[in-house]
Amino acid sequence: MKIPEHDPRVARNLEEVAPGIRRLRMPLEASIDHSNVYLLRDGTGWCVFDTGADSNAARNIWSSALSGPLMEGVTRIIISHHHCDHLGLAAWLQEITGAPVIVRPEELAIARTIRLSDPSDEGAAREFLRRNGMQAEDVDATVEIMKGFWACAIPQETREPEHGQRMAIGRYTFEVLVTGGHSIAQVALYEPSCGIFLSGDQMLERITSNIGLWVYGDTAPLANFFKSLDEIESREIRLVLPGHHGCYTTDGRLPGKLRAYHRKRLTVFRERLKGEMTAFELAIEVFGRFPDINNRILALVETLAHMQWLQGNGSVVRRDGEHVSWYQRVAP
Ligand SMILES: [Zn+2]
Numbered sequence: 251m252k253i254p255e256h257d258p259r260v261a262r263n264l265e266e267v268a269p270g271i272r273r274l275r276m277p278l279e280a281s282i283d284h285s286n287v288y289l290l291r292d293g294t295g296w297c298v299f300d301t302g303a304d305s306n307a308a309r310n311i312w313s314s315a316l317s318g319p320l321m322e323g324v325t326r327i328i329i330s331h332h333h334c335d336h337l338g339l340a341a342w343l344q345e346i347t348g349a350p351v352i353v354r355p356e357e358l359a360i361a362r363t364i365r366l367s368d369p370s371d372e373g374a375a376r377e378f379l380r381r382n383g384m385q386a387e388d389v390d391a392t393v394e395i396m397k398g399f400w401a402c403a404i405p406q407e408t409r410e411p412e413h414g415q416r417m418a419i420g421r422y423t424f425e426v427l428v429t430g431g432h433s434i435a436q437v438a439l440y441e442p443s444c445g446i447f448l449s450g451d452q453m454l455e456r457i458t459s460n461i462g463l464w465v466y467g468d469t470a471p472l473a474n475f476f477k478s479l480d481e482i483e484s485r486e487i488r489l490v491l492p493g494h495h496g497c498y499t500t501d502g503r504l505p506g507k508l509r510a511y512h513r514k515r516l517t518v519f520r521e522r523l524k525g526e527m528t529a530f531e532l533a534i535e536v537f538g539r540f541p542d543i544n545n546r547i548l549a550l551v552e553t554l555a556h557m558q559w560l561q562g563n564g565s566v567v568r569r570d571g572e573h574v575s576w577y578q579r580v581a582p
Pocket residue numbers: 331333432451
């Protein structure tokens with residue numbers, strides 16, 4: 251269904267979550283049903299933080315917002331990371347608004363790779379998934395998702411945000427934090443005087459961020475996530491504006507809780523590792539077999555990230571066969 255211009259539902263969907271900051275909920279056809287886009291008052295216009303996944307419904311919401319409540323125009327588009335629910339409409343918005351896109355080059359490089367338009371990228375992805383125990387039909391389904399739902403149009407002539415850079419947006423001066431773990435170089439914005447934190451997917455409300463080891467991207471995701479929690483913990487964050495679910499106030503204990511959660515997961519992964527198992531077998535053992543392929547992929551890469559950590563501290567070893575790799579616990 252096409253949403254007409256000036257649709258009042260779009261205006262109602264623009265909720266003020268902090269002075270001069272509005273949240274727009276964008277539809278998402280995935281296991282999470284919405285992603286959050288933030289609009290920050292920026293002089294006479296609006297700075298956009300993340301764009302939502304590309305779909306007709308999302309484009310209609312943007313069109314309606316830009317011809318109504320956001321009609322003063324877009325000043326700049328900041329992208330937290332390359333996942334399709336954040337980068338998805340950046341190129342399209344850039345084209346229709348003429349606003350510059352600010353995004354880390356590492357994130358764009360991965361966005362180009364995961365489209366698998368280069369046969370060697372597809373070959374590497376297939377080999378990686380097979381090696382880690384995925385069955386052929388799941389490998390095919392994953393490749394299809396990567397080429398389809400996950401593939402984003404790439405914005406042109408982008409600008410690079412730097413870690414530690416101060417970015418004045420309207421009444422606020424944000425500090426740019428570039429963090430790893432969920433994605434290789436995710437950009438988050440921290441405002442020290444108000445304690446506002448636009449976290450992207452680094453700190454969510456109801457769920458923990460997926461920390462996954464892939465064939466591309468962050469080569470030490472769990473270590474980098476722990477490092478990012480140290481960075482976040484040293485800031486006085488009071489209000490988190492995340493990429494999904496609700497905005498929430500926090501007393502600064504969340505990074506500690508996330509650290510404890512992953513430490514506990516490390517113990518669980520190690521305990522459930524019986525004999526020699528592929529990462530996919532272990533993922534099913536720990537998470538159960540998810541009915542949808544998206545979650546099966548996330549479970550696999552999250553398992554791999556934890557296996558990498560356990561290999562690093564010597565409590566698990568990996569044996570690489572010609573086509574498959576197996577993990578085994580080291581006694582005791
Ligand atoms: Zn993400």
